[in-house]
Amino acid sequence: MLNKILRTIFTLMGLVIGYFVGDILLNTNFAMESGYFNDNTFNKILILVFITLLFGIILFLISPLINDLIAKSMEYTEKSIQKFPASVILFGAGGAIIGLAISTMLVNVLTTIPYIGTLISVSINIVMAVLGANIAVKKKDELMALFFNMKKIGNSKDKKVKGISKADPKVLDTSVIIDGRIFDLCQTGFIEGPLIIPNFVLEELRHIADSSDTLKRNRGRRGLDILNKIQKELKMEVVISEKDFPDIAEVDSKLLKLCQAIGGKVITNDYNLNKVAEFQGVPVLNINELANAIKPIVLPGEEMKIQVVKDGKESGQGIAYLDDGTMIVVEGGRKFIGEFIDVIVTSVLQTAAGRMIFAKQKEMLEKAN
Template sequence: MLALRLLIMLLGLLLGLAAGRGLAAVQPDDLGIVNTLSLMLAGMLTALLLAPRIEQVFVRFSATFTRWYARLSPRAVAAATFGLIVALLVSVLLSSLLRTVPFYTWIWNLIVTVVLGVFFVSFALRNAESFGLLAFPQVRRKPGSRLLDSNVIIDGRIVELLRAGFLDGELVVPAFILRELQTLSDHHDAQKRTRGKRGLAVLEDLRALRPLRIEDWDDAALPTTDDKLIRLARESGARIVTNDNNLGKIARLHGVEILSIHEAAVALKPQVQAGDHLTVTISKGGQQKNQGVGYLEDGTMVVVEDAIRFRGKPTRVVVVNNVQTNVGRMIFAKLDGEEGAA
């Protein structure tokens, strides 16, 4: 914000110069120059003192303006522009008709223009949905945005990912995805209706954790939701969060990055499953009688039943269960048949 502070100081300097020139008109030349320089310095220092407060006001105003601009709908902009054009045309027509009236001056012309502008713009905004054909499918490019597909919303695991902090960036829900969920929630089929209501409930949970942005974008020329998602992602530079493998393959062919919760779940799946055979060295006893405890190379604890007699020896075991706890992964196992017989 150095540029803003310099601008504020320059304004203070100019105000001091203006005040000094005003006083110099009624003072001797030498005294007027000294007073002008003093007032310029005083104005610059005053501006320097007030700069932090002015910066805070500017930052708050900038944040408010940014939020307001982010909520602007292309239809609303098109409607307001159309209303203003009509107001200006009607104002020109009235001024041409009333120019011969004696009391009709430019002040009345300005008042009439303002009144017409307020009327036509407010009327157009109340009926903004009727101006969809005039609105270009405007897309706001914001690096790091995440476009949510309907299947990943209905899945619901995205809430836990967001709560755990594994999903960064701005979450964007396209308007056509929201309409798809609304259509499902009103469907006559009970199963589809349940899926739609679950999706809307998940969106409420997401909104409680982080602000959601509804992207009012659509392209009637594209037949499917997948095509619209890919086009929107390409134009906005966002990534698509989805569980649809086919959508992921097509999107990657178009150069769109995909975040698949299903692929992440597969990648995080434990490498050791029930029934697998392991060889561990029993290093100590467990909490239960005759239990032995060993560790894998990655530090995972392996609790083996009836294995304390093999303490200090490599022992072949069979995995019984794999438990994920808050502190890490824990494997429960039993002795392999040959080890138990020995």
């Protein structure tokens, strides 16, 4: 609908421009000296109509390109503005207005200068507006503290004040909320910046919680409980984002689009979302990768005491686990299922799913040596 309206407007503009161009051409010295239009009003009207229609048709044909350019410009401007917090936009606009007000008092005299007075006045207005916006944004925190008393100390000792961080916003996806470890991770203080919880993620959690499947319903309710704990118990800034992308159906795609729009990072434990985000250039914090990274490092040659709990895939192998869940494959350990034995690490394999340790029974290695 908007494209049709803009196309009509550009066509009318073309007709108006064509009319004025035709009128100017008919009144030029060349047209007057030719004598072709002097006594022939019909020729004048014919040429004027032709030029008017010509410009109207030209603007009608190129209006889709102009519409596309306007749409891309608006989208770019919207994305650029969305990267800034509302407080920055508000203080920037206020500072620009104050700068323009101050410059108005200075340039009244300059406008009287012949030829260059107007140019100087416009230049000073632009400089003062930009300067005012920069100062207001840089002094935002001090101005907020001055006018709104944002640094008041709570009367109660138990009152919790959620800090506002300048770090990149962290957008939570559905899987990491249901997982629940994000709450404990935020409590440790390793995650900085505001936590962004998109409204469409809340909707997905609500649908999961209302599912007829018992497992899904429990997962959805667990996710909602985690969100309530995050909002009530964490000292971090928590923001419910109302921004949506109606033209995008999938929640994961909306999530990545939101991160691109606000310049944030997505926190997830979804392997597929991680790969898609990396492909689209969206920064990702994967808590599964974090969990693997902080597991204790085991080197070949180390000794440990383990309990073999089951047999392995290969003949004679036994499987054991460390306290953090790391799998240990023991060569010849099948006959020791249910027993505690001393083993020596032979190699360590890091996979996408986690870390695997290969070991042999200590007595077997000593006999072999």
